[in-house]
Amino acid sequence: MKLLIPEDEIRAAVRRLGAEITRDFAKSDPVVVPILSGSFMFAADLIRELPFPLEVDFMKVSSYKDATAPQGPIEVHLEPGTPLRGRPVLIIEDIIDSGGTLLRIIEDMRRAGAEPVKVAVLLDKRGEKGKPVPVDYTGIKRACDFVVGYGTDYAGHYRNLRGIYVLDEPDIAAYR
Ligand code: IMP
Ligand code: MG
Secondary structure, eight states, rough: OOEEOOOHHHHHHHHHOOOOOOOOHHHTTTEEEEEEETHHHHHHHTTTTTTOOOOOOOOOEEEEEEEEOOSSSOOOEOOSSSOOOTOEEEEEEEEEEESSSHHHHHHHHHHTTOSSSSEEEEEETTTTOOOOOOSSEHHHHHESSOBTTTTTTBBOOOOTOOSSSOOHHHHHHHHH
C-alpha cells in the first residue's frame, strides 16, 4: 500500500473547504447530505468546520460493490427524510471518478425540490476523462488508481486508515 495523501494534507483541504462553504452558506440554513458510506469521515471533519445553522441528513448509495471499477447501475439504499423542497442542499461526497454517482445524486436532490444544490468532494480523480459534473468545492484534485482510507474502502475494508492510500495487488488479494 502506498501513501498518496497524508493526514495533514487532508486536514488542510478540509479547513479550506470549511472556510469556503461558510462564506457561501452561513445565512441560508442548508441541509448537509453526506453520501454514505465512503464520506462519513470526511463529513464528520468538514461539518465541524461549519459554525452556522444547518441540518444533517444522509443518503446511502452504492455502485462499486467489491470491485475496483464501477459495475452496473447506482443503487440507492437510503434517501434523506428531511423535506428538501425550497432548501439549499450541500452534498458531501468522498470521491468523484466517472461522475456517474454524483450526477444521479444531484438529479435526485433537484427532483426533491432542493435549491440550490451544491457539491463538496474530497478527492477529484477525473483527470481528462469523466463526465462534466459541476463540483462547487474540491478538496484535492489528483488522477490516481483505486484508493482507500479516510472512510473509503475496498471490499468494506481499510476505511479506518487516517490517510489515503493506493492499493497494491496484495492489498486487493487479501479481501478478494
Ligand atoms: P463515479 O460514479 O465513477 O464518479 O465513482 C464515485 C463513487 O465510487 C464514489 O461514491 C466513491 O465512493 C466510489 N469510488 C470511486 N473511486 C474510488 C476509489 O478509488 N476508492 C474507493 N471508492 C471509490
Ligand atoms: Mg461512495
